[in-house]
Amino acid sequence: MIKRLEEIKLGSEKLLNDAKSLKDIEELRIKYLGKKGELTELLKSMGALSAEERPKMGKLVNELREHLENAVSVHTERLKEAALNERILLEKIDVTMPGEKIRPLGHKHPITLVIDAIKDIFMGMGYEIAEGPDIELDYYNFEALNIPENHPAKDEQDTFYVDGGFVLRSQTSSVQVRTMETHELPIRIIAPGRVFRSDEVDATHSPVFHQLEGLVIDENITMSDLKGVLNVFAKALLGENTEVRFRPHHFQFTEPSAEMDVSCFVCGGKGCRTCKQTGWIELLGCGMVHPRVLEMSGIDPKKYSGFAFGMGLERIAMQRFNIPDLRLMYENDVRFLKQF
Incomplete structure (x- = not known):
């Protein structure tokens, strides 16, 4: 089970580093932390462990869960900030450029x-x-x-x-x-x-x-x-x-x-x-x-x-x-x- 925890940690970190969008982050969160996620399934399987192993493994699983939740939060904020900066760059207005020609308005006869x-x-x-x-x-x-x-x-x-x-x-x-x-x-x-x-x-x-x-x-x-x-x-x-x-x-x-x-x-x-x-x-x-x-x-x-x-x-x-x-x-x- 410890080996499985290591695999989950390494796999989640790789996916987080490769994530390009908030959608990728959400898919990762569901994959590992969702109701049917891998960590959740791992917790459910702890019933097969002995009374001595169960507390130790529970602690490791919870530590990994907390680590993943923090990592997801950090990467989410990073992507949000990147998206905002990109939007600001795209919507930037150069006030020194000449304005667009507007059809002249009429006036009273x-x-x-x-x-x-x-x-x-x-x-x-x-x-x-x-x-x-x-x-x-x-x-x-x-x-x-x-x-x-x-x-x-x-x-x-x-x-x-x-x-x-x-x-x-x-x-x-x-x-x-x-x-x-x-x-x-x-x-x-x-x-x-x-x-x-x-x-x-x-x-x-x-x-x-x-x-x-x-x-x-x-x-x-x-x-x-x-x-x-x-x-x-x-x-x-x-x-x-x-x-x-x-x-x-x-x-x-x-x-x-x-x-x-x-x-x-x-x-x-x-x-x-x-x-x-x-x-x-x-x-x-x-x-x-x-x-x-x-x-x-x-x-x-x-x-x-x-x-x-x-x-x-x-x-x-x-x-x-x-x-x-x-x-x-x-x-x-x-x-x-x-x-x-």
Whole structure:
């Protein structure tokens, strides 16, 4: 039996030294120390020994077991450390090497930048954002805005008509009507969105462009409220030194109506080529909501009044970013768009 112990010791040491992986170590442990391992079987066979030999052999077997357990533990830690060092070497990063080329990220379009800026201004004044469909009923696009059947705005040269009494909305004013029909009073909204008109493409016109309209309905709303709000808006958008002026105008859905001009952002109102030497640039149309429009939306014009305004966002983007041609914003030329 002593000879067998020597054979186990020598054999286990050789296998431990030859082990290349944790799997090899585990197989060795099972072979010698497992429930059916060689040392375990040797202990079971000690019953055949005499009472004098049994304690001596038991001591030798236990010493060998302890020796093997320690050796297995040491070699296991050695292999774990070697594996960790290899992994560290493989995953090592050379911070001095140039980084991999990453696909460049895009950013917001000039129109989106303008929309977001205007949203922030009006939301800061307590306004909500309202939306409506691009394909609109003729009623909401015209009739509910006090535009009669024979009005030039309904001419097919200006409006895209769709079968079934639908149109591609030519103004976001339709959102105002839908809001007045469904929203509880008072109302304070802005409605940005795309609109469509049968225009030839040139430096200042496009068949698809963007508008942003605003609407306030409440008791005791006056023209002074409208002028005050738009004055705050113009200064917040274009700078504190911006001056505004209002000129009488005519819109079917407002009475009285006005056009609002702002002092030229290029010359500061002195007169230049951009403002055609006038010192002013037209920014938006506005006015007090026509009583008939209120009535058609189920609002009592004797109790409530309101104002509305609308502006073309391409025009504002052109002014704000000094863009000379509207078509540049839709050609998707990265050399142009990456400036913003």
